[in-house]
Amino acid sequence: MIPLSETQSLILSRAAARPGNLALPLPDSLRGGAAAKVVEALLAKGLVEEVEANIRRSEPLWRETGDGHGTTLLATEAGLAAVGIEPLVAGAIAGARRGRMEREAAAAVAPEAQRPATTRAGTKQAALIALLQRPEGASVAEAAAALSWQPHTVRGAISGALKKRLGLTIAAERIDGRGTVYRIATEG
Template identity: 90%
Template sequence: MIPLSEIQSLILSRAAARPGNLALPLPDGLRGGAAAKVVEALLAKGLVEEVEANIRRSEPLWRETGDGHGTTLLATEAGLCAVGIEPLVAGAVAGARRGRMERDAIEPTASAAASASPAIRADTKQAALIALLQRPEGASVAEAAAAFSWQPHTVRGAISGALKKRLGLVIAAEKIDGRGTVYRIATEG
C-alpha cells in the first residue's frame, strides 16, 4: 500500500466521488506552493495524472498550457486503489473515462450532462455487478438476480441503464446453451 498524507488521501477520496474522477478543486486552504508540492508528490507516485481539460465541460484547470488550453488532474486507477476503491471497479471507471474521452474527440457536440463520467463507490451493488460481469465467464440475468436478490428486470435495467448508458461501459451479450444470455464487460483490445 502506498503511504499517503492526510491531504493526499482527502484529494483522492474526493476525486473518487466526483464525475470523471476529477482531483480538482483541491481542498480549501491548499493553495500556491503547498498545493504544487502535494500535487507533484501525487504525480510522482502515479496517483493522479495531468490531462488536457475539456473546457466545454467546464473542467477545472490545474495549469494553463497556452493557446487557450489547460490541464486538469484526474485520479488514476492506482490513486483510486490507494483510497480503497476496488481494482476491478477502478479499472471500469478508468476505462469508461478513456472511452468517453475518445468518443468526445470524435463527437464534439455531445452534451455536457451526457459526457460527465460518474464515480463508482466501492462496496455497492453496482460495483459488485461490475465485478460479476468482469469475470471471464460473465453472468446471466438469472445468476445476477440470484446473487443480489433482484428481479430479472432490475438486472437488465442496471446493465442497460447504469452500466451502458450512464457509465459508458461496453457490455457484450452471448447466448450460451444451458445458461441463456450471458453478459460480460467487453475488454479493450
C-alpha cells in the same frame, strides 16, 4: 500498497466520488506551494494524471497552458486503487473514461455537453461491474440474487447504465443451465 498522507488520501477519495474522477478542487486548507508539493507527489507516484481541461464544461483548472487552454487533474486507476476502490472497478471506470474522452473528441462539434459518467466504489453498480468482470460472468438471475434486485432492474442497468452511460462493451452468451451470461468484454 502505496503509502499516502492524509491529504493525498482525501484528494483521491474525493476524486473517486466526482464525475470523471476529477481531483480538483483541492481541499480549502491546501494552497500555494503546499498544494503544488502534494500534487507533484501524486503525479510522481502515478496516482493522478494531468489532462487537458474541458473549459466548455467548466472543469476546474490546475494550470493554464496558454491560448485559453489549461489542464486539470484526474485520479488514475492506481490512485483509485490506493484508496480502496477495487482494481476491477477502477479499470472499468478508467476504460469508460478513456472511451468517453475519445468519443467527446470525435464529437467536439456537437453543441450539447454531457456530464461525464462515473461509478462510485461500494455501490450496487460497482458490484454489478465486478460480477460481470469475473471470467465466468453472471446471468441476470445470478446478478439479481447477488444484488437483491429484480431481474428487470439488472437488465436495465446492463443496457442503460453500463452500455449507454458508461460505454462499456457487454458480451452475452447463451450457456445451458445458466441462461444468458453477460461479461464485460476485455480489450485486446
